[in-house]
Amino acid sequence: MGGMLAADTDQALPSPADLSGRLLPWFDAHHRTELPWRRPGTTAWGVLVSEVMSQQTQVARAAPVWEAWMARWPTPADLAAAPTADVLREWGRMGYPRRALRLQECARIVATEHGGVVPADPAELEKLPGIGVYTAAAVAVFHYGRRHAVVDTNVRRVVARLGGQSDAGTATTKADLAAAESLLPEDAPTAARVSVALMELGALVCKARAPECGTCPVSGLCGFSGQEVPAGPSRKRQKYKGTNRHVRGEVMALLRDAEGPVERARIDAVWPDRRMLDEAVAQLITEGLIGTDEAGRFELPSR
DNA sequence: CAGCCGTGGCA
């Protein structure tokens, strides 16, 4: 599309009817039933928690944390009332602990401003901290059955390949959302199932590095079917070892595992570069991920 | 909008 010459690999996307006809029977037969948040009776809050935990963390790692988390704090009010230190410890080693902080803020807002009821409207959900375009759509569609495009990295890749490209761009664009929306049938419950199924297809079959076109239910509709995935990273990757994030991770790990407040000398032992350490500690305090007691020792925030 | 924010599974 667009004014420039289209790549010769571009291909029209399938019609909603054609896609649904292939995709939904496949989903019914092959989707993962073991994901705990897919159990009947999971609340809207439970779905929201599962989506936040799954942001940039593999669902297999999020699942056991979700189980313990929901058993301990079943409702937004429960999480809102918890000490933040407990929340960060339960989050464990899932990474990006700011997500845990924002999830608790989310719980406080839902509990106090929404009467404990998770909004069903994507625009309303997006106002909550840590809830972006993807997560808002996921809650609205997966729990409330709305007809709305749900575009994560899996769906971007599936839609790109259906259109003949080897992979999607670096970020979700309006065009991505429009393309995904164009694949949805009119009927909302069916559209919601198509959205789930597109994600599942990306996770199980249309995988980033090794797509299994031979067993793909929509290979007959796909412009990329059977082609080789180009070698090398699909986009620029960030370093971790030796970076600020690494330092932050070490400090957080120390405080998570500590019994009580920690002396600065023990913090100093986790990283040799004093400048980097000072910077990381200052950031963590500013962001509310760690705090200090009256004696100047460090600890996870009590509230 | 490009860069930043953790951590671990897996090929």
Place this chain on the structure above:
DNA sequence: TTGCCAAGGCT
């Protein structure tokens, strides 16, 4: 072993 890649969001 090393490095890609994860149900993204925020600034």
